[in-house]
Amino acid sequence: MNRTAVICLLLLLAWTLPAHAAPTSNGRVAGIVMDAADNTPLPGANILLEGTALGAVTRSNGFFSIDRVPPGTYRVIATILGYRKMIINGVVVQAGQPQLVRIRLNRQPINMGNVQVRARRETQSFEYEKTIAGHEIISPKFVARRAGALEDAYRALTILPGVVSRSDLNTQLYIRGGSPDQNLILYDGLEITTPSRLFIMMGGGISLVNPDIIQGIDLEPAGFDVSQGGKTSALLQIANREGRRDRARIGLSLAMLTARAVAEGPIGRNRGSWMIAGRRSFYDIVANQFYKQDYIFPFYYDLHAKVAYDLQRTTRLTAFYTHLGEGAKMMDVEQEQLDLLNAGKGHIGGLRLASLLTPRLSLVSLLGYYRDENDVQVYDTYNYRYHAQLNYVIRRATAKFDMMYAPSNRLALKWGGQSIDHRTDLLWDLQWRNALDLPDSIRFSSASTDNSAYVQLRLRSNPWWEWSAGVRLDHSRLYRESHWHPRTRLLYNPGGPVSAWVSYGTYSQYPDFLTVIGRGEPLDISANADQIGAERARHYIAGLLWSMDASHQLKVEIYRKALDHLLVNPGDDLFVPENSGSGRAQGVEISFQHTRQSKDRFGYWINLAIAEARYKRFKTDTWRNFDYDQLFQSSTGIEWRLARRWQINGLWQYGSGFPYTPILALQRDLSADSGSLEGWRVVKGEKNSARYMPYMRMDLRISYLYETGDATLSAYLDLINIMNRKNIYLYDWRFESTNGNSGYARRSVVYMLPFLPSFGVTVTF
Numbered sequence: 001m002n003r004t005a006v007i008c009l010l011l012l013l014a015w016t017l018p019a020h021a022a023p024t025s026n027g028r029v030a031g032i033v034m035d036a037a038d039n040t041p042l043p044g045a046n047i048l049l050e051g052t053a054l055g056a057v058t059r060s061n062g063f064f065s066i067d068r069v070p071p072g073t074y075r076v077i078a079t080i081l082g083y084r085k086m087i088i089n090g091v092v093v094q095a096g097q098p099q100l101v102r103i104r105l106n107r108q109p110i111n112m113g114n115v116q117v118r119a120r121r122e123t124q125s126f127e128y129e130k131t132i133a134g135h136e137i138i139s140p141k142f143v144a145r146r147a148g149a150l151e152d153a154y155r156a157l158t159i160l161p162g163v164v165s166r167s168d169l170n171t172q173l174y175i176r177g178g179s180p181d182q183n184l185i186l187y188d189g190l191e192i193t194t195p196s197r198l199f200i201m202m203g204g205g206i207s208l209v210n211p212d213i214i215q216g217i218d219l220e221p222a223g224f225d226v227s228q229g230g231k232t233s234a235l236l237q238i239a240n241r242e243g244r245r246d247r248a249r250i251g252l253s254l255a256m257l258t259a260r261a262v263a264e265g266p267i268g269r270n271r272g273s274w275m276i277a278g279r280r281s282f283y284d285i286v287a288n289q290f291y292k293q294d295y296i297f298p299f300y301y302d303l304h305a306k307v308a309y310d311l312q313r314t315t316r317l318t319a320f321y322t323h324l325g326e327g328a329k330m331m332d333v334e335q336e337q338l339d340l341l342n343a344g345k346g347h348i349g350g351l352r353l354a355s356l357l358t359p360r361l362s363l364v365s366l367l368g369y370y371r372d373e374n375d376v377q378v379y380d381t382y383n384y385r386y387h388a389q390l391n392y393v394i395r396r397a398t399a400k401f402d403m404m405y406a407p408s409n410r411l412a413l414k415w416g417g418q419s420i421d422h423r424t425d426l427l428w429d430l431q432w433r434n435a436l437d438l439p440d441s442i443r444f445s446s447a448s449t450d451n452s453a454y455v456q457l458r459l460r461s462n463p464w465w466e467w468s469a470g471v472r473l474d475h476s477r478l479y480r481e482s483h484w485h486p487r488t489r490l491l492y493n494p495g496g497p498v499s500a501w502v503s504y505g506t507y508s509q510y511p512d513f514l515t516v517i518g519r520g521e522p523l524d525i526s527a528n529a530d531q532i533g534a535e536r537a538r539h540y541i542a543g544l545l546w547s548m549d550a551s552h553q554l555k556v557e558i559y560r561k562a563l564d565h566l567l568v569n570p571g572d573d574l575f576v577p578e579n580s581g582s583g584r585a586q587g588v589e590i591s592f593q594h595t596r597q598s599k600d601r602f603g604y605w606i607n608l609a610i611a612e613a614r615y616k617r618f619k620t621d622t623w624r625n626f627d628y629d630q631l632f633q634s635s636t637g638i639e640w641r642l643a644r645r646w647q648i649n650g651l652w653q654y655g656s657g658f659p660y661t662p663i664l665a666l667q668r669d670l671s672a673d674s675g676s677l678e679g680w681r682v683v684k685g686e687k688n689s690a691r692y693m694p695y696m697r698m699d700l701r702i703s704y705l706y707e708t709g710d711a712t713l714s715a716y717l718d719l720i721n722i723m724n725r726k727n728i729y730l731y732d733w734r735f736e737s738t739n740g741n742s743g744y745a746r747r748s749v750v751y752m753l754p755f756l757p758s759f760g761v762t763v764t765f
Contacts, residue, residue, distance in 0.1 A: 026068045027098065030066070030098055034103070042105060043062060045058040045078055048076075049074045068406060070362035071093055071095045074093060075089050097216060135219065136218075136221070138157065147700055148718065151255060152206060153211065153238070155171060159635040166627070170205055176561065178585070180514070181514030181515055184228055187322075191420070193370075193512070193513060195208055197326050212279075213306075218237040223487075225468065225470060240304070245272070251763065253761065254760065256757075267307070273308050278303045280300070298342065302323065320349065321349040325344070326374075328340060338381060346371060346373070347369065347371045350369070352365070361404070369398070374392055375389075385431065398420050400419070402416035414458070422449075422450070423446065423448075424445070427442075428443070444513075450510070452475070454471065456468060465490070469489075472487070485506045500542075501543050507536070515567060523575065552592075564581075564582045583613070584614060586612060588610050588611075589608070591607045601640065604636065609633040609634070627658065651699045658692050661690070699721065703717075713761075717757065718759065719755075721754060723755075728749055730750050
């Protein structure tokens with residue numbers, strides 16, 4: 001399909017909307033209803049969103065879920081015979097985000113009036129919700145209290161089965177056999193390319209998620225529906241919360257490396273809210289006191305602002321902006337004799353309009369802008385002719401809408417479209433003193449408009465079964481390709497403790513900036529952009545969830561990805577890619593969770609994953625392990641409430657070793673000059689045929705929380721890698737010459753994080 005046809009399809013979809021409509025996806029209200037006296041779950045309670053036909057009945061374990069809730073502010077009403085009716089005011093539902101509610105009913109009739117539900121009042125400090133459709137929803141409290149995460153949301157995700165981090169030193173995530181560039185990252189609905197700071201200097205040492213403003217992270221490790229596309233692996237939606245509507249609030253936090261501040265408050269009489277937040281690392285400020293004035297260690301900072309205002313009771317306008325910055329200036333680094341210069345900044349801004357047009361029709365539209373730029377330069381201090389430079393600028397403007405029509409509780413139709421205008425400019429220049437298996441120069445400049453449209457039908461034939469099916473069209477002007485993607489999911493939910501689901505879908509991804517530098521080996525897509533195209537994947541998933549009671553939950557999911565048209569180097573010494581590769585990723589993931597209730601002192605969870613991720617460069621090639629292939633992965637977490645204000649969180653992680661390519665020998669070219677570094681060639685073994693030692697790490701966090709009125713004081717001591725395990729990141733092979741005609745290969749080891757204590761203090765008032 002050409003560009004004109006895509007635009008006509010988008011216009012046709014827009015023409016079918018009401019004249020006053022603008023676009024949306026929906027949210028969800030979920031939670032548990034318990035007896036206030038003994039915290040036992042209450043089955044059969046009726047939950048209703050006042051003024052709508054939306055509601056649910058709690059299951060045998062007290063849980064309920066109201067899906068497809070249009071964005072807005074609702075009154076939640078809970079009733080059951082023999083208990084007081086409870087009304088919870090001001091429950092805010094946002095598009096694509098879950099709103100979690102805990103309800104405790106008393107046995108005498110009384111109206112609770114205005115009940116504020118606050119995340120900080122929850123008793124489940126480590127829980128991440130596991131929904132029945134393959135999502136993993138991370139709460140802000142879990143991010144803040146996860147041992148060893150350094151209050152970083154991306155690091156908190158690594159305990160999930162199927163989510164692999166190749167190194168403790170960065171936040172790059174490999175999810176179910178996909179590389180980081182194959183994950184679709186949405187930041188308040190806008191796609192971003194690099195979801196971390198210090199991406200070039202440290203491989204993404206810090207994620208851009210500020211723990212003070214995050215509302216939740218929704219991870220779909222595979223099989224996301226047709227409303228999203230453009231990537232072949234996982235969908236990660238980062239939702240930042242709105243400011244408080246009840247009163248003004250200020251929060252200050254100080255951790256080992258970062259200082260944070262947040263201020264928020266209402267606009268008018270519950271008509272809106274505002275929020276301003278910022279953070280900055282200060283390690284460079286302290287360290288620079290011991291070095292000369294122009295020696296600046298790596299640093300980062302970000303500023304965030306968000307305003308939400310209800311134009312009408314059913315229409316909300318939200319504006320948000322995030323500014324990012326980072327840098328470093330390290331002159332004459334002693335051991336390497338190098339000068340390192342880094343300067344980077346970014347901008348994320350958007351305007352969202354969400355409207356409930358009728359009780360059955362809802363709409364959300366989004367306009368956004370994203371820009372990320374960075375410049376890194378490395379010089380040899382002995383000879384500035386030897387240098388390395390990476391400079392890039394990414395710009396993306398987005399316009400999108402989503403719309404849903406639900407004529408009955410059994411039928412829902414959703415459709416939408418998106419147009420992204422993007423431009424990328426990349427300069428890679430490498431002139432180094434030693435021979436490296438890297439291209440000398442890459443100059444890539446592209447401008448394109450990518451358009452997409454989708455339609456999806458959800459049908460609930462009876463209370464037990466729900467079926468959804470849809471089709472998505474993606475078109476790239478740059479690569480002159482269009483791809484249709486059918487996706488479907490069947491959900492079995494009989495209302496008891498067991499739920500199950502199966503899904504299938506196809507996905508595609510066009511080459512972009514991260515394809516060049518984000519896969520462990522450079523792929524110079526600038527050399528043959530007119531000859532390459534999209535990579536493709538097919539996802540097959542089956543899952544089972546058993547909610548035994550309010551405290552215990554077991555989840556099992558089996559997946560398989562079939563990959564084709566992969567961009568790979570046709571030869572080990574070539575960097576011009578071809579769409580000749582194929583691959584597969586498959587595995588089984590098991591999670592068990594014992595959630596600590598308010599009357600309990602102890603809770604725990606266990607996650608296990610057995611998987612493989614392999615590829616071939618061409619049909620007759622042998623199978624190879626991806627660099628991030630981890631055959632076995634496990635994590636166990638505990639939560640122990642020592643006293644009213646004291647708590648201990650622990651984490652133990654174990655995983656099989658990652659692949660690497662062994663060095664077999666050094667071969668001397670007898671006809672070469674007799675210089676000490678001339679004429680030697682490294683003889684390598686099969687690609688990724690060996691593995692590093694298994695990974696193992698234990699973290700411990702001791703936390704304290706004091707609350708009085710509307711003020712809180714929290715503090716923690718984090719002990720990372722308390723066993724001081726030397727986990728291997730990579731082997732570095734170097735040639736050491738004994739004279740002009742002989743030498744040997746010396747292997748040095750680069751380790752991950754050693755034992756590292758950390759701390760933090762937060763005050764809110």
